[in-house]
Amino acid sequence: MEEYILKTREDGTTITVRDLQLKLLEMLKDIDIVCRKHKVQYWLTGGSCLGAVRHKGFIPWDDDADIGMLYEDYLKLLEAVKDLDPKKYIVQSFETHKEYNVLIPAMKIRLKHTYCEEYNALLKNKCKDSDGIFIDVFIIDYVSENHVKDFVWRCRNGILMLLIAALENLHINPLPLKKRYVRNARKYGKQNQDSPMIGFDLTWCFNSFFHPVVYPKESVFPIQYVPFEDTMLPIPKRPKDLLDAEVSVNHMSYPPKKDQQPKHIKDIAF
Template identity: 60%
Template sequence: MKEYILKTMDDGHVITVRDVQMVLLEMLKMIDKISKDYDIPYYLVGGSALGAIRHKGFIPWDDDADIAMMREDYEKFLKILPVALPEGYMFQCFDTHQEYTVTIPAMKIRKKHTYVKEANTLLANKCQDGDGLFIDVFIIDYVSERKVVDLIHRIGNDALMPLITLCENLHMNPLGLKKLFVNHAKRYGEKAKGSPLIGYDLTWTFYSPFKPIVYPKSMIYPTRYVPFEDTMLPVPNKAEEYLKIEIGETYMQYPAEKDQQPKHIIDIKL
């Protein structure tokens, strides 16, 4: 297996993508245990789901891990984490940290006594209590079946995103805009509740509002467990159909070799 080096220390010791993946794997196992203990469904998304199906584990060059859960499950997760999270871990989100960047995934679960610097400065961590290696937690919410209604709401939140980012890059904390951004997304999900369609909640604006990632709830739930490295982790029930929407029809094909590179981490300490 090819070795993807993230950092070479002064003494010649290297930190590889595989080193990071092994830490992330332990974190995923910890989250899975909490999920089972408290009956909180979740599933792997994006590259983590692709890795589960195509590689039965991590994509060899992938240097992060992503999970998602329905909003009602996320809110339950948020309530129990302070007591359920083992020593050595912490979490950050807008509910607990007003400086949290709301244009990134809703929550980061971090491993203490580690350090990571992300490649994208627009998504830089603003929280002062930890920069540890993390797992992203995305909120999934209901989506209106009426495409025009959906588009209007998405454009509304998309318009706020650059304003929030600009303020934060000017070292301001635009609390009013951030609350509007988060609350608008939540209200939209509440209005669409009961729809057969779900997708990333409106705080995740990195897809075109004209072509959002949306799928039937029945495609995701009930989730199913599949082999992932040396354990079993949950993916969408119809993961193959989900990946066609999330990644593309050719999701089983490897990208060009030049694109088989880690892309999230520019500095790391384990």
């Protein structure tokens, strides 16, 4: 198996993608325990879901891990994570840290005594209590079947996203704008709670406004536990719908060799 090196230490030893994946796997197992205990329904998303389907574990070059859940389960998660070992984990979200960058996933569960820096400057961590290795938690919410209405709402938060990013980069915490940004997302989800379609909530505006990640709710539930490395983790009932929307309709085909590289981590230490 090819080794993907993330960092070479001063003593010549290396930190590889596989080293990171083993840490992330440990974290996913701990998160799964508290989610089961508190009946939080969640599933692997993005590359993590693709890894489960195509590799029965991590994609060999994948350097992060993502989970998603409906907003109602996210509210449960805010309580459930209190059962994580406080000596081991720090939980960061807008609910726990008012300086939290609302342009990134709704929550980051970080591993203490580790460090990582992401490439994208827009996604910088604003919380000072930890820059540790993390699991991203995305809120999945109801979306309108009316494409025009959906587009308008995404543009509305897209404009706020640009304003928030500009102020954050000037080291200003635009708390009123952040509250409005999150409030818009909650309002839009609530307006469409009878819709059969779900997708990333409006706090995640990085996907195209014209082609947002949307798929049928019925393709997710009931979730199924499938082999993932040496454990079992949850994915949607019909993962193809999610992966077609979030990755590619050709998701079972490997990308060109030049694209088989880690892309998220700029620096790392543990």
